[in-house]
Amino acid sequence: MKRLLTTLLLAALASPAMAFPVTVDSCGTLVTFEAAPGRMVVHDINMADMAFALGLQDRMVGVTGISGWYKTSAEFDERRGDIPELAPKYPTMENLVAAEPDLFFAGWYYGMRPGGEVTPETLEAQGIKTLVLTESCIHLDQDRPAASMDLLFDDTLRLGKVFGKEAEAKALVDDWTSKLEAIRQSVPEGEATRVFLYDSGEDQPFTAGKYAITTAMIEAAGGTNVTGDMETSWGRTSWEAVAAANPEFLILLDYQGGDxxxxxxxxLKAHPVMSQTDAVKNERYVTLRYEELTPGPANIDAIGKIAKAIQGGAS
Structure with a gap:
């Protein structure tokens, strides 16, 4: 009842420009909203940033998957305010239902697992709609285009449409597009720099493939992802394959905890084959956070950091 009353109140306060119902695509499934959601839960720091960029804090009743993995910034903590974290890593159905949300914004392996407890189908049975992060759709639909920055732009526009903030979403995307073009113009002509992103893993590296937005980011910064032919968004490969590509530059993901x-x-310096690559021998790298390398507002500045580091040497 509380969820219904909140939704009706927010709908009543909405401006005339907010035309509902609206229907959006979520990994090939059409989802219709009779009114802007009033009680959203968002998984992961990158998607929370996307919601914050649209000023949706007053529509959020929880976040999940933040403190269990990631370092946050003072800016993120300020924008989040008193929005509670319902689960430090993946949420259970119990976590979500207790918050009485009307929308869960998440993705495959971004808060949901195929065949798991929390999926769009199981949430629908509880009266909760789901918006799925487009980058993650490759895990269920192999007929997807290679990554581009549209993964960020289109998801932001879709979120704006769902919440009746289309003008605000378009303004964000226009600003990002302008900044991205300026970065691209700053990249010198010539052969692209071979780049390897090292996320984690010792026996096998976990890294970005053809369908991860990181591959598009590397290309925009004047590089080419040496694992960009992997038929996945994020996955594992062999050290031998990476070393054979002889990367000239590294992106190192700075997780919370550990070293x-x-x-x-x-x-990498101690590894028998990776230590022989140009990138490792010359210590050419940039350090970036998780939210800078997964679809979210931080992507644009991160592309600028990659481009600058590639042109200027070690980070």
Missing amino acids: GAEGLLAF
């Missing part, structure tokens, strides 16, 4: 990016670099 962070410094630990990753130390591992």
Whole structure:
């Protein structure tokens, strides 16, 4: 009842420009909203940033999957305010139902697993709609285009449509597009720099493939992803395959806990084949956070950091 009353109140306060119902695509499934959601739960720091960029904090009743993995910034913590974290990693159905949401914004392996407890189908049975992060759709639909920055732009526009904030979403995308074009113009002409992103893993590296937005980001910064032919968004490959591509530049992901990016670099320096690559020998790298490398507002500045580091040497 509380969820219904909140939704009706927000709908009553909406401006005339908010034309509902609206229907959007979520991994090939059409989802219709009779009114803007009033009680949204968002999984992961990158998707929370997307919601914050549209000023949706007053529509959020929880976040999940933040403190269990990631370092946050003072800016993120300020934008989040008193929105509670319902689960430090993946939420259970119990976590979600207790918050009485009308929408869950998440993705495959971004809060949901195929065949798991929390899926769009199981949530629908509880009266909860789901918006699925487009980058993650490749895990269920192999007929997807290679990654582009549209993964960020289109998801932002879709979120704006669902909440009656289309003008605000378009303004964000226009600003990002302008900044991205300026970065691309700053990249010198010539052969693209071979780049390897090291997320984690020792026996096998976990990295970005053909369908991860990171591949599009590397290309925009004047590089080429040496694992960009992997037929997945994020996955594992072999050290031998990476070393054979002889990357000239590294992106090191700085997770919470452990030795962070410094630990990753130390591992590569000690590795029998990776230590022989140009990137490792010359210590050419940039350190980036998780939310900078997964679809979200931080992507644009991260592309600028990659481009600058590639042109200027070690980070």
